[in-house]
Amino acid sequence: MNVEKIIGHIKLIRLPALIWFDLLSSLGMACMSLRDFPPPFFFLLIVAILFADAGSSTLNDIGDIDADRLSEDPNRLNRPLVTGVIDIRTAWMQAVLLLGTALIIASQISLSVFIIILIGIILTIMYSLPPAKLNGRSWVTQPFWILFWMGYYLLVLLFLEGIDMRFVMTMLREGGNAVELLHYRGTLFTSSSGWIFIAAIICFMGVAEIMAKDLRDIKNDIAAGRHTWVGRAGVQKTTRIIPPFAILGITLWGGAFYFGGVIAHPSAWLVLVIGIIWTVRLTLWCRDLRFNYSQRIAASLHKRWLITYGIMQALTITIFLL
Helix, strand or coil: CCHHHHHHHHHHHCHHHHHHHHHHHHHHHHHHHHCCCCCCCHHHHHHHHHHHHHHHHHHHHHHCHHHHHCCCCHHHHCCHHHHCCCCHHHHHHHHHHHHHHHHHHHHCCCHHHHHHHHHHHHHHHHHHCCCCCHHHCCCCHHHHHHHHHHHHHHHHHHHHHCCCHHHHHHHHHCCCCCHHHHHHCCCHHHCHHHHHHHHHHHHHHHHHHHHHHHHHCHHHHHHCCCCCHHHHHHHHHHHHHHHHHHHHHHHHHHHHHHHCCCCCCHHHHHHHHHHHHHHHHHHHHHHHHHHCCCHHHHHHHHHHHHHHHHHHHHHHHHCCCC
């Protein structure tokens, strides 16, 4: 296998997204629920999630190959399946291997974790591939991501609560430290800071960021016959809706800090300052796009959004590390 193909396989799993989307989001949700840094064996769940998302991203590229070929976005035109660096058969093999590995790891954690990750994989297939291909149905695109983040948080809670005590007992037998998990058992589902935090992520990412992503792709989606909510609503309506949801997300993020008792921490203040600056810039960008839509500007906005979210999550995690 040459270097170009290796890079192609890495592009298929969208490595940067695995960091900001999976690693940082998982740790952020765990920290805000526990109000502490999670125990070391929490990273086993993160590994399972990383494999599941890597496989899902590969499936998504398989399902989007025709739409990507019509795109004006250089990043999409340079995806390995579009350029031919990786063929479809090889991509399918990669997806099956990654998703299978995720399920094997999940089965070693607990039955509840295995079931949720399995459901997530099934929904990913329905979202990305025909005949369902839910990412092209306007009535599904927004609710799907709201439910996705809720399911993600439920997965984190179930793991940390230790619903399946078989895993906890295994850790104890092998000399692991499950004291932290046992200490929090039965309390996380009533964690106000955790629930407010996931509400913040839903508003900021599950609603506003997904709209920004679809706004970036609106012309491409219309050309490919994909009917997203943004495509139905249009640029004018979408650019008016995005900023309020982003502002609500930052407000809830601050509320999670308050109820988590960490509002006075310097990192918490830095998160909120970054969030406020971002929402101001976002509002101005949306105003410009409303009057003069540009795919290049929309793509830049979305890229900066992901970077901002990653920084905010990383700073949130440092609250419980420092």
